Amino acid sequence: MTSAKPRRTVNNKAARLKKMRRRRIRHTILLVLLLIAVVGGGVFAIYTLRGGSLSTPVIPFQASNEFSSSVTARDSLKGNGFAKDLVVSAQDTPLDGVALETDQKGLLFDLANNKVLFAKGAYERVYPASITKIMTAMLALKYGNMDETVTITQENVTLEDGSQVCGFGAGDKVTMGQLVRCLLVYSGNDAASAIAEHIGGTTDNFVDMMNSYAAQLGCTGTHFSNPHGLQDENHYTTPYDIYLMLKEAMNYPSFTEITQLPSYTVEYTKADGSTMSTVLEATDHYLTGEAATPKDVKILGGKTGTTSLAGNCLALLCQNAYGQPFVSIVMGASSKELLYQEMSSLLQHIN
Incomplete structure (x- = not known):
C-alpha cells in the first residue's frame, strides 16, 4: 500500500505539466492569430485610404448637399474668382x-x-x-x-x-x-x-x-x-x-x-x-x-x-x-x- 502513493504523485505531476504545455500552445496560437488579424486590418486600412477598390468614393463638397437655398444649390456658380x-x-x-x-x-x-x-x-x-x-x-x-x-x-x-x-x-x-x-x-x-x-x-x-x-x-x-x-x-x-x-x-x-x-x-x-x-x-x-x-x-x-x-x-x-x-x-x-x-x-x- 505504501508503494502506490509515490507513483500516483508522479503521474499527477506529469499530467499537470502536459496540461500547462497545451495551454501555452493554445495561448501562443491565439496570440499569433490576433497578431495576424491586427496586421491584416492595418494593411486593409492603408489600402482603403489610398483608394483601393474596396474603398468608398470620396464625394466632393457640393453646396446643394448642405444647403437648401436656391443660390447655394447652384454648384455651377463655383469657379475662378472674378x-x-x-x-x-x-x-x-x-x-x-x-x-x-x-x-x-x-x-x-x-x-x-x-x-x-x-x-x-x-x-x-x-x-x-x-x-x-x-x-x-x-x-x-x-x-x-x-x-x-x-x-x-x-x-x-x-x-x-x-x-x-x-x-x-x-x-x-x-x-x-x-x-x-x-x-x-x-x-x-x-x-x-x-x-x-x-x-x-x-x-x-x-x-x-x-x-x-x-x-x-x-x-x-x-x-x-x-x-x-x-x-x-x-x-x-x-x-x-x-x-x-x-x-x-x-x-x-x-x-x-x-x-x-x-x-x-x-x-x-x-x-x-x-x-x-x-x-x-x-x-x-x-x-x-x-x-x-x-x-x-x-x-x-x-x-x-x-x-x-x-x-x-x-x-x-x-x-x-x-x-x-x-x-x-x-x-x-x-x-x-x-x-x-x-x-x-x-x-x-x-x-
Whole structure:
C-alpha cells in the first residue's frame, strides 16, 4: 500500500505539466492569430485610404448637399474668382514724385503683373466727362456695322451750347466707322449721340446698354445717363471703373488703332447731296505733340475728358520699353497743363 502513493504523485505531476504545455500552445496560437488579424486590418486600412477598390468614393463638397437655398444649390456658380486677372487696389498707394491736388483722383496699374503702382481715391465717385466715350465706342464696335450709313438726326445735333461737335447737320450721312473715329479722336458729342440712337434705337435704350455692359465688367461705382459725358449729376464713375473699361477696350483692336491717331479727316455727304471734308485734331496732347511723352513710353490708346465740374481728365493705355501694358488715369486737374504734368510724373515710373 505504501508503494502506490509515490507513483500516483508522479503521474499527477506529469499530467499537470502536459496540461500547462497545451495551454501555452493554445495561448501562443491565439496570440499569433490576433497578431495576424491586427496586421491584416492595418494593411486593409492603408489600402482603403489610398483608394483601393474596396474603398468608398470620396464625394466632393457640393453646396446643394448642405444647403437648401436656391443660390447655394447652384454648384455651377463655383469657379475662378472674378478678380483673378484684375489689379486690386485696397487703399491709397503713394509713389515718389507723384502728387495730385487735394480733390484729384488717379491711379497707375501694371497690367502685366497685376500690381498697383499708384492709387488715390480709386473708388471715389468722379464725373467722367468724355471718358464716357470709351463705353460708347465699345458698344459701337461690339454691335455696329462699321460700313453702315447713319443719317444724322436733329436730336444728334441739339446739344448744349459750347459742346464739342464735329459740325454735322440733320440729314447728313456718315458711316458708323467714321462716327467712331470722330468720337474717339475728336471727342465729338454729335457723333456720340448719332451712334447711341443708331445702335440702341433710342438714346435711352443705348444708355441702358451702357449700364448693363458696365455691370458685366464689374463697375460697381458707375452710372451713365448719356452717351457723351455732358454734365449730369446722375452720370458718374470711379477711377477703378475706368480702369475696368479700358482693360476691356483692349479686346477691341480698332479701339487702340483709332485712339493712337493724332488727327482724322472725315469725308461725308451733306443733306443737300454735296460732299464735306473736315480735319479733326486729336484731343490728346501727347498725340498732337503739345505735350511730350516720357522716354520709352508708347501710348496705346485712351480718352480725354473735360467739363467745368469734372475738370481735366485723361485715361491712358500705354506700354513701357519692354512692351508691358499699363493703365494710367488722372481725374480733376485744374488745367490741361497740370493734367499732362501729372500724367507724365506717373508714366515716368513704368520703365
